[in-house]
Amino acid sequence: MTIFHRIFYFYRDGFRRMTVGKQLWLIIFIKLFIMFAILKLFFFPNFLQTNFSTDEERSDYVLEQLINKK
Amino acid sequence: MEQFDLALIDWSRAQFALTAMYHWIFVPLTLGLSFIVAIMMTIYVKTGDELWKKITKFWMTLFGINFAIGVATGIILEFEFGTNWSNYSWFVGDIFGAPLAIEGIMAFFLESTFIAILFFGWGRVKPGFHLLSAWLVAIGSNLSALWILVANAWMQNPVGMQFNPDTARNEMLNFWDVLFSPTAINKFLHTISSGYVLSAVFVVGVSAWFLIKKRNVIFAKRSMVIGAVFGLLSSFYLILTGDESAREVFRTQPMKFAAMEGLYDGETNAPLVVIGLMKQLPDPQNPNLERFAFKLEIPNLLSYMAALNPNAFVPGIRDLVHGNEEHGLMSYYEKIEKGKIAIQALSDYKTALEAKDQATADVNLKLFKANYAYFGYGYYDDPHSLIPHVPLTFYSFHLMVGLGMHFLILFIVILVLIFRKKIEKVRWVLYVALWTIPLAYIASQAGWIVAELGRQPWVVQDLMPTLSAVSNIDKGAVMTTFWIFAITFTVLLIAEIKIMVSQIVSQSKNEGGH
Numbered sequence: 001m002t003i004f005h006r007i008f009y010f011y012r013d014g015f016r017r018m019t020v021g022k023q024l025w026l027i028i029f030i031k032l033f034i035m036f037a038i039l040k041l042f043f044f045p046n047f048l049q050t051n052f053s054t055d056e057e058r059s060d061y062v063l064e065q066l067i068n069k070k
Numbered sequence: 071m072e073q074f075d076l077a078l079i080d081w082s083r084a085q086f087a088l089t090a091m092y093h094w095i096f097v098p099l100t101l102g103l104s105f106i107v108a109i110m111m112t113i114y115v116k117t118g119d120e121l122w123k124k125i126t127k128f129w130m131t132l133f134g135i136n137f138a139i140g141v142a143t144g145i146i147l148e149f150e151f152g153t154n155w156s157n158y159s160w161f162v163g164d165i166f167g168a169p170l171a172i173e174g175i176m177a178f179f180l181e182s183t184f185i186a187i188l189f190f191g192w193g194r195v196k197p198g199f200h201l202l203s204a205w206l207v208a209i210g211s212n213l214s215a216l217w218i219l220v221a222n223a224w225m226q227n228p229v230g231m232q233f234n235p236d237t238a239r240n241e242m243l244n245f246w247d248v249l250f251s252p253t254a255i256n257k258f259l260h261t262i263s264s265g266y267v268l269s270a271v272f273v274v275g276v277s278a279w280f281l282i283k284k285r286n287v288i289f290a291k292r293s294m295v296i297g298a299v300f301g302l303l304s305s306f307y308l309i310l311t312g313d314e315s316a317r318e319v320f321r322t323q324p325m326k327f328a329a330m331e332g333l334y335d336g337e338t339n340a341p342l343v344v345i346g347l348m349k350q351l352p353d354p355q356n357p358n359l360e361r362f363a364f365k366l367e368i369p370n371l372l373s374y375m376a377a378l379n380p381n382a383f384v385p386g387i388r389d390l391v392h393g394n395e396e397h398g399l400m401s402y403y404e405k406i407e408k409g410k411i412a413i414q415a416l417s418d419y420k421t422a423l424e425a426k427d428q429a430t431a432d433v434n435l436k437l438f439k440a441n442y443a444y445f446g447y448g449y450y451d452d453p454h455s456l457i458p459h460v461p462l463t464f465y466s467f468h469l470m471v472g473l474g475m476h477f478l479i480l481f482i483v484i485l486v487l488i489f490r491k492k493i494e495k496v497r498w499v500l501y502v503a504l505w506t507i508p509l510a511y512i513a514s515q516a517g518w519i520v521a522e523l524g525r526q527p528w529v530v531q532d533l534m535p536t537l538s539a540v541s542n543i544d545k546g547a548v549m550t551t552f553w554i555f556a557i558t559f560t561v562l563l564i565a566e567i568k569i570m571v572s573q574i575v576s577q578s579k580n581e582g583g584h
Binding site: 010011013014015017020021023024025027028031032034035039040043044045046047048049055058059062063065066067 | 131134135138139141142143145146149150152153154156157159160161186189190194235236237238239413416417420538541542543547550551554558562565569573
């Protein structure tokens with residue numbers, strides 16, 4: 001058996017034998033779905049990446065914010 | 071000049087505080103329990119005693135539950151940096167990005183690889199390799215914490231960088247200055263040792279519940295010994311690192327130090343307030359008002375704690391605001407003036423560059439650099455806006471220290487009772503140990519309140535206040551996500567507690583597994 005087969009069977013058997021682990025994986029997947037598919041997508045766009053196309057524009061915007069915010 | 075939306079700033083701060091505090095519920099137990107599991111497994115591998123195997127598996131299961139529920143909760147903070155704190159993210163970019171990138175790579179490889187071997191490896195890999203995995207998971211978890219704490223320490227004491235006025239970014243000059251700054255070292259050591267103490271309290275408390283229920287007594291006593299010894303050693307280390315951290319705060323964030331002690335008027339031979347009941351916030355119209363309704367002090371100790379010299383002068387809030395010539399303290403009024411000069415010079419530098427007037431640009435660049443150390447002060451007119459919430463900082467600090475002492479005494483009492491074979495008979499101590507578990511979490515959160523609330527209004531000390539760090543986004547969106555987070559994290563916390571309790575009860579009936 002090659003090393004890759006042994007690693008594959010190690011993980012496969014490990015996952016199969018899990019008891020509490022299955023419940024935890026379900027929680028992890030739901031959590032990651034909420035974070036990345038809902039929150040990141042709809043509520044957390046990167047402000048500077050979304051609104052400006054070049055680093056120069058981003059620099060100018062932040063400089064303007066630093067100078068004019070008071 | 072643009073007017074700040076204070077409600078937007080407050081909601082953005084509240085959202086960040088909420089997510090950071092929830093994230094921190096899961097982290098400290100991972101930091102310490104990983105080492106406790108590694109110690110237990112080491113004893114099992116050395117002795118071959120099946121009970122130690124059972125003990126290791128049980129605590130490993132609780133570690134796994136906490137790890138799984140808590141994993142990735144910190145990613146939300148990174149979302150918030152990009153959306154809510156975009157000015158800040160850009161301003162600190164290279165400095166903050168490098169440690170976080172290293173954290174991501176190290177955490178991923180060390181933790182994700184070896185956690186699988188730790189959990190799936192029973193009887194399938196050699197015991198020595200299995201044990202090595204346990205230690206590497208512990209080391210990996212703690213190294214992950216190192217990088218994020220280095221980034222946080224830089225915000226408390228920005229070193230090893232230079233601000234580029236053309237890009238509006240701080241650029242790293244020396245990575246090692248950032249990594250090995252005294253603030254970073256102290257913050258890392260104090261934070262991880264607080265996680266060790268919390269984990270030890272958790273192990274001792276859960277074991278106490280077994281003894282209260284008179285179930286798995288030998289199992290519980292052995293766990294309790296490991297927890298209490300680990301907790302006792304960690305507590306001594308926590309006191310040492312806390313002491314050094316306080317001196318570092320005194321050197322780099324004197325306003326936070328003064329707020330921690332509720333010290334309004336500086337003095338030599340300053341006493342340490344052990345317990346105190348503060349009155350209302352300071353009244354600028356009545357500066358001589360007594361600030362404490364009641365206080366118990368130890369003479370000279372604050373001066374000694376701050377500078378290892380009982381005769382040292384410790385500046386109070388009023389000394390920092392109004393300055394103190396005798397002790398060489400520049401007033402906040404003067405710092406505000408210098409900050410305004412820096413901001414204006416940056417503006418004039420930019421305008422001169424656009425007009426291709428290099429000579430004027432050079433003059434303004436020189437002026438900007440000379441005053442950059444006070445840049446953030448320039449956003450304020452009233453120096454009293456630069457004072458953090460004193461009562462909250464004071465009480466959080468004293469609560470943290472008081473509870474830390476309680477944990478130390480508890481570990482000593484537990485060990486004495488175990489070695490005198492009286493632990494099961496003194497049931498009130500078992501109940502105290504059990505109810506100390508939530509207190510450990512309160513102490514841990516209080517520590518972060520001192521660190522973060524005590525340095526307000528700064529996001530980056532002296533350079534960037536929260537009001538210039540926040541993005542111009544819709545306040546409604548921030549409020550919506552605040553409540554989404556509040557609900558999601560509360561559900562996760564309830565899930566963690568339910569699954570953990572069910573595992574603990576199951577083990578107490580001798581049905582443990584993972």
